[in-house]
Amino acid sequence: MGPERDPAAALRRIAFLLERSQAATYRVKAFRTAAAAVDAMAAGEAAERVAARSLERVTGIGPRTAEVIRESLAGEVPGYLDRLEREAAAETVPEGGxxxxxxxxxxxxxxxxxxxxxxxxxxxxxxxxxxxxxxxxxxxxxxxxxxxxxxxxxxxxxxxxxxxxxxxxxxxxxxxxxxxxxxxxxxxxxxxxxxxxxxxxxxxxxxxxxxxxxxxxxxxxxxxxxxxxxxxxxxxxxxxxxxxxxxxxxxxxxxxxxxxxxxxxxxxxxxxxxxxxxxxxxxxxxxxxxxxxxxxxxxxxxxxxxxxxxxxxxxxxxxxxxxxxxxxxxxxxxxxxxx
The missing domain is CATH 3.20.20.140 (Metal-dependent hydrolases)
Known part of the structure; x- marks a missing residue:
């Protein structure tokens, strides 16, 4: 299941890309904490919370991570993830290796x-x-x-x-x-x-x-x-x-x-x-x-x-x-x- 269908995977991928670029620890932690919160939900609970607009009431989920979850459950590649992927692809890499x-x-x-x-x-x-x-x-x-x-x-x-x-x-x-x-x-x-x-x-x-x-x-x-x-x-x-x-x-x-x-x-x-x-x-x-x-x-x-x-x-x-x-x-x- 890709990031456009699996919100926990999308959140972890964002954390991975942030770590790779040596982003601040608190930014990384927000996405890994949100991924753990999604993993702890019962089947279908995340979608139900999206419909009820109650995602951000869950401990560990904030406005930005909630947006990632909503976009992922809608079948989209989350915008923040897409931007990080494009930035990673544009990085100058060492020649050879x-x-x-x-x-x-x-x-x-x-x-x-x-x-x-x-x-x-x-x-x-x-x-x-x-x-x-x-x-x-x-x-x-x-x-x-x-x-x-x-x-x-x-x-x-x-x-x-x-x-x-x-x-x-x-x-x-x-x-x-x-x-x-x-x-x-x-x-x-x-x-x-x-x-x-x-x-x-x-x-x-x-x-x-x-x-x-x-x-x-x-x-x-x-x-x-x-x-x-x-x-x-x-x-x-x-x-x-x-x-x-x-x-x-x-x-x-x-x-x-x-x-x-x-x-x-x-x-x-x-x-x-x-x-x-x-x-x-x-x-x-x-x-x-x-x-x-x-x-x-x-x-x-x-x-x-x-x-x-x-x-x-x-x-x-x-x-x-x-x-x-x-x-x-x-x-x-x-x-x-x-x-």
């Missing part, structure tokens, strides 16, 4: 509302499957990143139970268990070793003391990527390109990428528009070092799971071979590599 994007099967880095993401695990996994992935890795933050509601060991164990239940419903799509684990200043990882052993994929990233001097930062990264449970080095320079920005962390890239190649730890090609990390010169250096790569969205909302094309374009421009990209592999091959 389509061939590699077609080969992608998964994403090693995404967040849910268990840490600093905006949507439930169910919504993130469902969207990843709808985009054509056969697997994805849930990587909410580790404990010390309190600003991002990092998961304590107890909360992470609870999450593993939730993922196990969802996978029973989602087969053949599979949500792999994981974490974005903080690399602490001494290069150790911010989670119980026994718990890291239970996870399918571990992304390791620096989120603190990003302006550490180059020598200790190099040793910090080398230690982390050589950890037996480290699988992916996330956004390696930590740079931010938007707003006031944030400069790149300084380290000896040759040494760090050599350690990645030796340990079999993939270097992430982070697709967030404000990160685009690593920069092209470092991406070329990593390719020359013979490392593996993971083209990841670092998505914090379902619509952001559609960001991989830019990373694919950057990978192609830097001569990254498709078979060196773990996000083109099957879930079974990823588990064998990461295990």
């Amino acid at each position: 389509e061939e590699l994007r077609a080969l992608l099967t998964g994403d090693c880095h995404l967040h849910s509302d268990w840490s600093d993401g905006g949507s439930p695990i169910e919504e993130m996994g469902r969207t990843a499957a709808e985009l054509g992935h056969t697997w994805a890795v849930l990587t909410d933050h580790s404990p010390r990143l309190t600003v991002a509601r990092g998961l304590s060991p107890e909360r992470l164990r609870q999450q593993l139970t939730v993922v196990e239940r969802l996978n029973a419903e989602w087969a053949p799509f599979r949500l792999l268990t994981g974490i974005e684990c903080d690399i602490l200043p001494d290069g150790s990882l911010d989670q119980e070793p026994e718990l890291l052993e239970q996870l399918d994929v571990v992304v390791v990233s620096v989120h603190s003391k990003l302006r550490m001097d180059p020598d200790p930062m190099t040793r910090r990264l080398e230690a982390a990527v050589r950890h037996p449970r480290a699988n992916v080095l996330g956004h390696c320079t930590g740079r931010l390109l938007d707003g006031r920005g944030r400069p790149e962390s300084r380290f000896d890239a040759e040494r760090v990428f050599a350690a990645c190649a030796e340990a079999g730890t993939a270097v992430e090609i982070n697709c967030r528009p404000e990160r685009q990390d690593p920069p092209l010169r470092l991406l070329r250096a990593a390719a020359a070092a013979g490392v593996l790569f993971a083209i990841d969205t670092d998505a914090h909302a379902p619509g952001q799971l559609d960001w991989q094309l830019s990373g694919c374009a950057r990978a192609e421009a830097c001569g990254v071979a498709a078979d060196r990209v773990v996000t083109t592999w099957s879930a079974e091959r990823v588990l064998e590599w990461a295990g």
Whole structure:
């Protein structure tokens, strides 16, 4: 059923497109909340409320979302959705990347509302499957990143139970268990070793003391990527390109990428528009070092799971071979590599 007949689908598609363009969270939430309100209605109730002009009496439905519901039930593509679709189609997209994007099967880095993401695990996994992935890795933050509601060991164990239940419903799509684990200043990882052993994929990233001097930062990264449970080095320079920005962390890239190649730890090609990390010169250096790569969205909302094309374009421009990209592999091959 298309958006001209399914109001909940139309509302979710609007939320997806808003997330993809990094719209304000409150705007996105309005449409996802309204979609949930429609889902909770009895069969035919939405149409009855349209006829009685009582849609906006339902908690979670406001004037704009009510208009979307009315237009959808009338058999029309809602005007707001149509405008967003046209804007998305007109976006300037990076040159290249389509061939590699077609080969992608998964994403090693995404967040849910268990840490600093905006949507439930169910919504993130469902969207990843709808985009054509056969697997994805849930990587909410580790404990010390309190600003991002990092998961304590107890909360992470609870999450593993939730993922196990969802996978029973989602087969053949599979949500792999994981974490974005903080690399602490001494290069150790911010989670119980026994718990890291239970996870399918571990992304390791620096989120603190990003302006550490180059020598200790190099040793910090080398230690982390050589950890037996480290699988992916996330956004390696930590740079931010938007707003006031944030400069790149300084380290000896040759040494760090050599350690990645030796340990079999993939270097992430982070697709967030404000990160685009690593920069092209470092991406070329990593390719020359013979490392593996993971083209990841670092998505914090379902619509952001559609960001991989830019990373694919950057990978192609830097001569990254498709078979060196773990996000083109099957879930079974990823588990064998990461295990």
